[in-house]
Amino acid sequence: VKQPPRPRECVMTRPSTKGLWMGLVSPHIPEEELKNAVRAFMKNQAAAYPICKLQVLCTHYSKAHIFLEEEMPLSVVKQLNRVPLRVGGASTSVCFDDFYGSPFQKCPKTIAGFCRGQNLRFTQPCWCKHEPRKTEHAMYSLKPLPLDGAKGDEIVSKFMASAHLFYTGLPR
Numbered sequence: 001v002k003q004p005p006r007p008r009e010c011v012m013t014r015p016s017t018k019g020l021w022m023g024l025v026s027p028h029i030p031e032e033e034l035k036n037a038v039r040a041f042m043k044n045q046a047a048a049y050p051i052c053k054l055q056v057l058c059t060h061y062s063k064a065h066i067f068l069e070e071e072m073p074l075s076v077v078k079q080l081n082r083v084p085l086r087v088g089g090a091s092t093s094v095c096f097d098d099f100y101g102s103p104f105q106k107c108p109k110t111i112a113g114f115c116r117g118q119n120l121r122f123t124q125p126c127w128c129k130h131e132p133r134k135t136e137h138a139m140y141s142l143k144p145l146p147l148d149g150a151k152g153d154e155i156v157s158k159f160m161a162s163a164h165l166f167y168t169g170l171p172r
Contacts, residue, residue: 001028004061007095010081011105014127016071019099020080023063029088031056037087038064045083046076065099101128 004024025034034056042051053067077096084091101107101117107128109115114133117126145152 002026007093010078010095010097011102012074012077012098013102013104014098016073017098017100018068018071020066021063021097021099022066022094024061025087025092025094027058027060027062029062034062034087037085038066041085045080046072101126103127103129105129
């Protein structure tokens with residue numbers, strides 16, 4: 001059984017949140033069992049904040065995204081971190097944190113130098129501190145390219161070679 005690492009520290013600084021990140025749990029626990037454990041935990045520890053959506057994700061370890069019907073205050077989130085989660089026949093310490101991140105926190109979701117929350121800022125925003133992207137101030141320009149030249153011929157040939165991917169066999 002793969003043991004999860006020690007829970008990370010909750011670094012939430014915003015006054016409240018409607019989304020919680022919970023992790024990490026051993027990946028051998030079935031998804032439905034973990035969902036039931038999270039629902040029971042939230043009902044016992046934070047009944048005033050009903051769950052409207054619960055997602056369990058499993059990679060190296062399992063974690064949960066808990067979306068709430070009501071804003072949960074920071075003090076309640078901090079209290080959740082003091083209570084062990086009972087799952088898989090054992091009690092385990094987990095971290096509850098703001099799903100959307102905190103303004104002074106270095107983004108833990110950054111993968112390959114990019115956080116999806118920056119792109120999804122209108123649906124699933126990330127409020128963490130992000131390093132400037134290497135291409136953030138990149139400039140480009142378009143230049144006309146004669147299609148009868150060597151580069152134009154290369155582009156047209158590759159495009160036409162992909163024509164079998166078009167429904168009629170010919171590009172429009």
